[in-house]
Amino acid sequence: MSKETEPLNETVNLTCLACGQVNRAPKGKLVAGPKCAKCSASLAGGDVAALDMRLHDKATATDGVPLIIDYWAPWCGPCRTMAPEFAKAAVALRGTARFAKIDTEQFPQVSQRLNIRGIPLLILYAGGREVSRLTGARPASDIAGFVRQNL
Numbered sequence: 633m634s635k636e637t638e639p640l641n642e643t644v645n646l647t648c649l650a651c652g653q654v655n656r657a658p659k660g661k662l663v664a665g666p667k668c669a670k671c672s673a674s675l676a677g678g679d680v681a682a683l684d685m686r687l688h689d690k691a692t693a694t695d696g697v698p699l700i701i702d703y704w705a706p707w708c709g710p711c712r713t714m715a716p717e718f719a720k721a722a723v724a725l726r727g728t729a730r731f732a733k734i735d736t737e738q739f740p741q742v743s744q745r746l747n748i749r750g751i752p753l754l755i756l757y758a759g760g761r762e763v764s765r766l767t768g769a770r771p772a773s774d775i776a777g778f779v780r781q782n783l
């Protein structure tokens with residue numbers, strides 16, 4: 633939700649969640665679907681990007697657009713249950729926040745560093761820092777509400 637007082641040409645940093653290139657995109661036009669200058673991937677397409685450690689660290693530290701990350705693992709039943717709900721929320725909040733996920737089995741160091749004790753866990757980042765956490769499997773409406781109330 634952009635405020636009327638914000639100039640439309642204000643730009644934000646957006647890490648391409650496919651290749652890691654940092655792009656500058658006009659803040660008021662994220663729904664228009666800016667593309668990465670390097671690899672042409674959509675920067676705000678409303679999908680859930682699968683991250684590795686490099687992309688995770690870069691995007692959480694760099695992005696000007698709120699980023700919510702699902703910390704999950706393939707063996708976790710509730711994680712698999714929540715995945716389609718998380719994808720629904722990603723579409724609902726397209727242009728407001730970006731959605732991504734990281735496999736904590738494949739990248740266990742992320743759990744250690746962030747002191748993650750249980751999954752699924754959602755962490756919302758904004759302005760290069762952690763804003764809030766939401767634990768447990770949630771429906772899409774809860775996930776969207778969690779993002780909105782923390783922005």
Ligand SMILES: [Zn+2]
Pocket residue numbers: 648649650651652653668669670671672673
């Ligand atoms: Zn790219």
